[in-house]
Amino acid sequence: MPWTSRALGLCCAMLFSSWADATPSPSLGPPSLVPPSLVPPSLVTPESSTTSLPTSLPTSESRQLKEVNQKLARLEKAHRALREQVSELDQLAGQSPPEQSRRLRVYGFFDVNFRYIRFSDEGLGRLLSHDDPMFVFGNLNIYFDARPSPNWRFMTEIRFLLNPVGDTMTMENPLTGESYEGVDTLTADALYPFDEFNFGAIEIERAHVTWQRLDWLRITMGLYLTPFGVWNVDHGSPTRATALTPIIYATSAAAFFPERQLGIKVHGQVQLDDVDLDYEVTLSNGAGTAATLVDPDKDKALGGRIRLGGRWPCLWKLGLSGYAGRKSAFKQRIALAPTFALVRELTVASSTYSLGLDLAATWGPWVFQAEVAAGWVDFEAGHRPEAIRGPGTYTADRFQWGAYGFLGYELPFSWIALRPYFSFNWVSPDDNLPKDFAYAATGGLALRPAHSVVMKVEYTFSAVESEADIAALAFRDSKLKDESHNLYIQIAVAF
Amino acid sequence: MLRALAYIVALSALPAGSGATQEGALDPNTIVVVVSLKNPLKDISRKDLRAIFLMRSRHWRTGRSIVVFNAAPKSALRKHFDHTLLGFSPRQSATYWVDFRIRGTGIAPRSVASPRLLRRIVNKHVEAIAYMRAGDAGRGVRILRVDGRAPGDKHYALGRLSQVHR
Structure with a gap:
């Protein structure tokens, strides 16, 4: 529409409007105290009075009273509208995006478990763990998450x-x-x-500060979870697929990847057509009990993970993780000769090289998750740990690998989320002992009575077969078969 | 009656390109993505939109942080948007945001139930992005084209709020 015709239209509108205002109306009275913009259009023309008039009043007085009542009704409505606006503005101020993002946020998760483990009579499990049915206080983890400025984030997770x-x-x-x-x-x-x-006790699960000015380049420094696999990244019981930890994370996880590291992490994400790419590169003190306190190595551990994700033909994520680091233990003593000195002696030192491959996919109601991890441990000459077999025997270099697969199916109930699942684990802990292995088969049911509450009931049969060290420890025959039946009931809540 | 006629004439005289004119051509149930008028963005790809509403992309090209606002979790609008853009059922959506938090990635975007309030927030903050019914998107916010298509176009990505979702 040309500008002139718009102007003409406006003029016509004004003329119509002024003519309409000039028409005698019962609403005629003093101008409203409320700005017109704050009064809904429906209120501009008042409706009939809500007050009944005494018939005995003169016409002029009753008319005046009617007008006063109408004005009062208008003012009351305008007042309500203003109050609503003030209320909205209050909320608006409270939700100011830059301010709200700077607030400290506290959230977390908790789980409590019931477990019953029945070990085989001839196994070592009875010695190493309890087989009485018991309730177990699992995780009470609290996150403190803050953005002191838009480009910086601090986050810590504390486990009690x-x-x-x-x-x-x-x-x-x-x-x-x-x-x-x-x-x-x-x-x-x-x-x-x-x-x-x-x-x-209090355990610091992670505590780090992140510079996050760019999506494709973020820098995190502090104590962070190792970017490895699905399980370690999922981290919390409400998110993890099963109640029992996969074997590659439980018994021999230290030989694959450390659960967390103290150091620096460079990470980011890039969009490649229909594929999401996430990368993480880590440089840290590495693995070992003391690595979060001191790092006796000159070499820093280097690791990384690259993950691709897409939506075709289903929702999928494929990750590749790697880690190379030196793990060492030392002792300190006071030397008196030839001079007084504090001497640090390396007792055990090894280099670990690990690779992990993981796949997670969701296809309709089906949920699939699998991880494979392999680790090479090379001890340094003169710094091998003693073997359990006794003095004079030392632990050999080894290669170990393990894997697990998980398959779940979301039942088509709209009123509750119910997912039966099955999982199988396998670990070969030492290539020098080819007949040693451990495996576990799990069947379970996960239900979500609410979005933030997950309940898992699962049964696991696990077996460890060993011909060497563990059997030697038990002073038994050369062959050990340790079986156990595990019942876990876990209820986890995110808050 | 005369007053109403006056308003109609006045509205017809408003300049083309304002929110009111865009709305007029639109089915009010069409889902539109809105940003502040101060945000220079006019067109966004579906891929970028998905990355933003999954909180994978967190910065505008200008370098400012993106502040995402969702509709209320159980609202028809939210269900429609999650399904159409993200491919999520309400349950999957809720689980996604719980997992997101537990993994330490961050927290879910804030949900705002009132379209009027949401419109005002988006109008006020250049970092904000949200979605709403076209009928709720008045002046003061910019309606984005998605993959080069305006809301109401034949292959517009977000569609309109269906009878089922309402």
């Missing part, structure tokens, strides 16, 4: 545990004469003199 109370420090041993000693953390409550309580 009831441990170490009840842990075994030493077992009664007729060969060494040691007696049983357990951990007791009982302490007096300063507030209530006659009360005592057991203090628990």
